[in-house]
Amino acid sequence: MLSINQPRKLSTHKAVILGDGGVGKTSITTQFVRQYFVETYDPTDDDNYRKQIEVDGEPCLVEVLEVASSAEYEALRSLWTREGEVFMIVFSLSSRSSFTRAKNYYQQIQDVKKTTVPLILVGNKCDRAPELHEVSPQEGESLAREFGCTFMMTSAKCNKNIDEAFAHLIRLNVKQREEQRAKETAAAITSEPQGNEVEKKGWKKRLSSLLTSLGKGNRG
Numbered sequence: 497m498l499s500i501n502q503p504r505k506l507s508t509h510k511a512v513i514l515g516d517g518g519v520g521k522t523s524i525t526t527q528f529v530r531q532y533f534v535e536t537y538d539p540t541d542d543d544n545y546r547k548q549i550e551v552d553g554e555p556c557l558v559e560v561l562e563v564a565s566s567a568e569y570e571a572l573r574s575l576w577t578r579e580g581e582v583f584m585i586v587f588s589l590s591s592r593s594s595f596t597r598a599k600n601y602y603q604q605i606q607d608v609k610k611t612t613v614p615l616i617l618v619g620n621k622c623d624r625a626p627e628l629h630e631v632s633p634q635e636g637e638s639l640a641r642e643f644g645c646t647f648m649m650t651s652a653k654c655n656k657n658i659d660e661a662f663a664h665l666i667r668l669n670v671k672q673r674e675e676q677r678a679k680e681t682a683a684a685i686t687s688e689p690q691g692n693e694v695e696k697k698g699w700k701k702r703l704s705s706l707l708t709s710l711g712k713g714n715r716g
């Protein structure tokens with residue numbers, strides 16, 4: 497019999513978005529979550545947004561945490577980095593300093609996580625005229641290679657590659673979770689020798705009692 501439509505399990509993904517002030521973190525988040533772009537500059541603190549999307553046919557809930565770059569949020573930033581599962585480092589294609597500082601955010605993630613995490617490097621504001629660009633796509637690619645991640649050029653203004661960037665992170669996270677589960681299963685299997693040990697002991701016991709009885713037999 498065919499199964500009745502069962503509600504599919506919603507997987508949750510905590511995304512942390514880091515980068516210098518003004519690179520477009522809030523714009524990327526609002527474009528992703530609410531599909532709109534705000535032209536007026538609003539230097540926000542940390543905002544928390546959620547959105548349900550489908551990636552490869554699977555429903556996912558993405559929680560986006562924007563981490564303010566100002567120094568006074570240091571403690572909050574490290575807390576959220578610890579909380580986060582997937583990371584988006586954003587720089588502006590029209591700001592060389594924001595590109596240079598991308599390495600600092602990468603280092604911060606490494607310091608907290610101490611392991612490889614699902615990560616993407618994003619060069620935002622690709623809609624701006626080429627003469628306003630201070631960072632080339634090749635430089636973005638090269639830095640992403642250093643980080644061991646993918647590079648994407650986005651525009652929060654034109655809604656270019658925004659959903660794609662988040663979808664990429666979710667795929668990485670799904671893959672990482674599957675690998676983790678496989679590792680746990682493998683660990684459970686390799687812990688079986690314990691059972692073999694018990695069996696071995698039983699076998700040794702049986703052998704020694706056999707030898708004892710044989711000894712007895714010899715004597716008799």
Ligand SMILES: Nc1nc2c(ncn2[C@@H]2O[C@H](COP(=O)(O)OP(=O)(O)O)[C@@H](O)[C@H]2O)c(=O)[nH]1
Binds near residue numbers: 522538623
């Ligand atoms: N042209 C263009 N401007 C953008 C884009 N994303 C953000 N901005 C503008 O850049 C400024 C800073 O954006 P905001 O999202 O507040 O940056 P945040 O400080 O990183 O959160 C605002 O004036 C935005 O309108 C984009 O993709 N293209």
Ligand SMILES: [Mg+2]
Binds near residue numbers: 521523540
């Ligand atoms: Mg902001």
